[in-house]
Amino acid sequence: MFPSTILLVCSLVVFAVSSPLAPREDAGQIVLLETRPIVKPDQPEYEHGEMPPIEHTLGWVDPRLNGGRFLDFTTRRLGEPLNVIISALSDPFVLEESGLRAYANSIGFSAECLGLHYGYLHDADLGDGLGQKKEHVLMRQQYMPVFGTCWESIRGGQHFRAWRQNGTLANSGAWFIGASKEKVHLFPRLSRTEN
Known part of the structure; x- marks a missing residue:
């Protein structure tokens, strides 16, 4: 046998052994083994792959x-989704709104075009006792100095919104950030005959 053939056979054996398919001895057929997350009896089930709340986190409280x-x-x-958390254990400068804005400027983000907000204000409930609150910070990718965020509003691009966890139930001071990239979608107008 050639070395490549031996390697191929060994690879197939490894894949067969580690496969989620396992022989069922009583029926003489192959069935797919199910795997489910382990959920405690007193714990509710979460949908769409969401994990249960995390207790005892450092620098933030699970909303x-x-x-x-x-x-x-x-x-x-x-x-x-709120997909980024800046922990309250971070540098104190970044935990202030002015520090977060300065940090965002240093990585190519800036305030909105001419200081005007276009679009919807987003609300988030951080479980801090303040209920749903409006975004504290909205930063957009700055393509060029002065009018760079205006171009982002037209063309689409990177942006993020931030909320500070600072209520009476969870006063961590952490920033919860919804970071995303959007593209402005332009759809062609259809004439009545093209419907």
Whole structure:
């Protein structure tokens, strides 16, 4: 046998052994073994792969412990994930709004075009006792000096919204950020005959 053939046979054996398919001895057939997350009996089940709330986190409090979510909302049904957390254990400068803005400027983000907000304000409930609150900070990718964020509003691009966890139930001081990239979608107008 050639070395490549031996390697191929060994690889197939390894894949067969580590496969999620396992022979069922009683029926003489192959069945797929199910795997489920381990959930304690007193713990609710979470949908769509969401993990249970985390207790004893360092530098932030899991919003779900106090009825919050890791989503912001623009409407009652639609929202975006809060996918970045700047821990309260971070540098104190970044934990202030002016420091967060300075940090964002240093990595190519800036305030909105001419200081005007276009679009919806997003709300988020961080489980800190303040309920749903409007975004504290919105930063957009700055393509060029002065009018760079205006171009981002037209063309689409990187941006993020930030909320500070600072209520009476969870006064961590951490920033919860919804970071995303958007593209402005232009759809062609259809004439009546093209419908």
